[in-house]
Amino acid sequence: MMGSGRYWGPIAERLQTRPDLRGFDLPGHGRSDSWTPAEGEPDLHTAVTRIAAAMIDRPLDLIGHSFGATVALRIAVAAPDAVRSLTLIEPVFFAAADQPSDDVALTRKMMDLLASGHDDEAARVFLSVWGDQPFDALSPVFQQQMARQVHLVAEGNDVLIHDAANILRPGGLEAIDAPVMLISGANSPPVIADIAEALAGRLPDVGRAEVPNAGHMLPITHPDQVADLIDINLTRA
Incomplete structure (x- = not known):
């Protein structure tokens, strides 16, 4: 992912x-x-x-x-x-x-950000825990990619x-x-x-x-x- x-x-x-x-x-x-x-x-x-x-x-x-x-x-x-x-x-x-309470809380925060159209911030929150580089250290191209793909992270929540x-x-x-x-x-x-x-x-x-x-x-x-x-x-x- x-x-x-x-x-x-x-x-x-x-x-x-x-x-x-x-x-x-x-x-x-x-x-x-x-x-x-x-x-x-x-x-x-x-x-x-x-x-x-x-x-x-x-x-x-x-x-x-x-x-x-x-x-x-x-x-x-x-x-x-x-x-x-x-x-x-x-x-x-x-x-x-x-x-898993901390991770559920993180997911809820990320979902709230996505629902309000703050894709960059949602990716920033996700990568702060699960990435090897912070969002702001990425190039603009990769920041855009992460902001698009963070929606897919939310797709896996039910499983x-x-x-x-x-x-x-x-x-x-x-x-x-x-x-x-x-x-x-x-x-x-x-x-x-x-x-x-x-x-x-x-x-x-x-x-x-x-x-x-x-x-x-x-x-x-x-x-x-x-x-x-x-x-x-x-x-x-």
Whole structure:
């Protein structure tokens, strides 16, 4: 979310030829078309899940970051046989946390700003917590891009906050028997650790790792450490 598939480039370089990687730009991101669903079409999270699931024709290693990690988790719950290993980097699945109040408050503030037409300020608020650079440090071109894409962040609220996809249904996480790695940044918002703890408590085969001095955007800021951890989970699988 708020990026593109090219952000995985440094990870791909470090993993070299070990996996055959396939990524894609989310709707409204990178080279993908704008997100303009017609009435009755699925929500953004469901649409992205279907795009990713359509690429799976055999058991694969799923690797996701942030919003993408929640999509990978949703696929693994729905079709555990399709997953050889699962690496979840900072999944923003707030519904799993016991006390996501701060993040709900942030979302409400962002939604209020969007409703009043203050897109720049909404992006500024979002990036202050979940970005690797503040909004005002970005070039004007990227500021405009962030102001457009922050609307898409709001599109995921029903799944991420309210679990509209029923990912937490009884027996769902427990059915994932593939090796799972949960990776967090030590400097990330506290809710990330809460989410990881809640998920780890229900997953049968899970490892947890925390990258020192890293925040939410650790695949970009700490590619060496993240690639090493991904490689560990690939080896386990």
